Amino acid sequence: MTGIIKSRAEILEEFPSDYTVVDIETTGLSPHKCCIIELSALKVRSDSVVDKFTSLVKPDGVINSFITGLTGITNDMVAAAPDIKSILPGFMEFISDDCILGHNVSFDIRFISANLKKYFASEFTNARKDTMYLSRRYCTLPCHKLDYLARHYNICTGGHHRALNDCMMTLEVYKNIKKDVTSSLNSLL
Numbered sequence: 489m490t491g492i493i494k495s496r497a498e499i500l501e502e503f504p505s506d507y508t509v510v511d512i513e514t515t516g517l518s519p520h521k522c523c524i525i526e527l528s529a530l531k532v533r534s535d536s537v538v539d540k541f542t543s544l545v546k547p548d549g550v551i552n553s554f555i556t557g558l559t560g561i562t563n564d565m566v567a568a569a570p571d572i573k574s575i576l577p578g579f580m581e582f583i584s585d586d587c588i589l590g591h592n593v594s595f596d597i598r599f600i601s602a603n604l605k606k607y608f609a610s611e612f613t614n615a616r617k618d619t620m621y622l623s624r625r626y627c628t629l630p631c632h633k634l635d636y637l638a639r640h641y642n643i644c645t646g647g648h649h650r651a652l653n654d655c656m657m658t659l660e661v662y663k664n665i666k667k668d669v670t671s672s673l674n675s676l677l
């Protein structure tokens with residue numbers, strides 16, 4: 489473990505057992521110029537999935553070949569999907585006031601927040617935990633990308649860059665980091 493020394497209780501607070509894992513896929517990197525094309529979430533209680541939400545989202549424009557190559561999501565796949573204005577209220581109802589868990593979660597939250605402001609004059613206020621941050625803080629690895637961490641923990645990376653699959657990978661990475669940190673703390677007692 490690196491950084492400022494924290495008490496055992498403070499460290500364990502960084503690892504809640506009830507949360508919602510969130511991941512999105514987009515047409516690009518800018519939340520103001522690009523669109524969400526897939527939203528997924530896993531509701532987790534006591535570190536076990538109890539419910540899921542997933543939907544493709546019809547963007548304002550077209551999905552370019554780079555994004556299709558990365559995600560596997562095609563323009564045909566989203567042609568009949570709901571638009572973000574239609575699907576976002578149900579997604580927000582699903583996550584409710586849960587703590588949000590994601591990998592590089594600020595990326596996802598920037599897109600969700602931009603759409604909440606644009607269509608509903610609303611703010612995204614949920615607490616959040618980031619597996620990338622936790623990995624950088626507690627794991628001495630040369631890389632902290634989701635697929636690298638998944639391979640490190642022997643987690644299947646099939647379907648990487650599809651939102652629901654990335655939610656599952658993030659959840660398993662989180663549980664492994666939590667287990668490692670808890671084991672390290674227990675060995676110090």
